[in-house]
Amino acid sequence: MTAGTALPFAETLEAVRALVPTKLRNPRIGIVCGSGLSGLAESFRETVLVPYEKLPGFAKSTVPGHKSSLAFGLTGKGEGVSVVAMLGRFHPYEGHAFPTVVYPIRIMARLGVKNIIITNAAGSLNPNIPVGTIVVIQDHLALPNLTCMNPLLGPSTSPEHPRFLPLSDAYSPALRRLLFLSAHHLALDRSALTEGTYAWVGGPTYETPAEGRLLRLAGADVVGMSTVPEVVVAREEGLNIMVMSLVTNFVVIPDRYRSIREEVEAELAGNPIQLEQAQVVSHEEVLEVGREKAELMKKLVESVVERIPTVPELQ
């Protein structure tokens, strides 16, 4: 789907109606599972999985660690809360146009979702935020949005949507409060969860040291290749949003570059030295940290979801 193409909302919603029992098909809470984080839906009860291929307008996720299904189910104690989770998202770097990347968010909104918890794997740009930390996002820095690659480019999807969408209040304070309360009730170490700013880049290349330095200087704490298009559209659809980034690696920003000149000159002078090699990041490392922290992310998300019905402004 490209900007301006008619979106097949009616067909997708009809497919959901045909495949999901009434009790589960109008969830108030949506979850987007980031790289390696599909386990967030493992503890749902009465789960119904709907493969993306059965949903008109949905693409297939091609990234390892992303399954391609919507999971409808119940979570929490007693009767439970009805939720829907995206097991796998679409990234622009896979070749998907923006309307496709954000289509599942628009469908969640049309199913009745009011609150959305978006997760991702991200690289840390901040020396005070180590690998394994969960960062609740308070703001974002989206270079693509500033350079005419905004997911809302093109005709509006609905006349009810504002043409010029403010984003100064994109991240719900009420949801973020629930996250810190949950961390307290789960007796989480204070260092396990922090707040920060997410930089969205297109990928699929990881950052060069100079790019990492630029983003850090611009005020970002973590960087990733997803989430912001979903946030922008969720905001346009009027949802309350919380984003949790799991730090899976450090972005390499050396204080000093390895100098080949120094190495050659030392060798010619008869005192060979070898300066430190730059480290590199891999998607395998990203998935590994996701596996290690899956249980903690799941407990936090479950706890937030359970508390949402108790907060009037989130209804």
Ligand SMILES: O=P(O)(O)O[C@@H]1C[C@H](O)[C@@H](CO)O1
């Ligand atoms: O979908 P997310 O943002 O969790 O995935 C991150 C960004 C890239 O897709 C991938 C890079 O390792 O992980």
Ligand SMILES: Nc1nc2[nH]cnc2c(=O)[nH]1
């Ligand atoms: N852009 C980017 N995305 C990531 N996703 C997980 N780690 C990283 C990273 O270091 N950079």
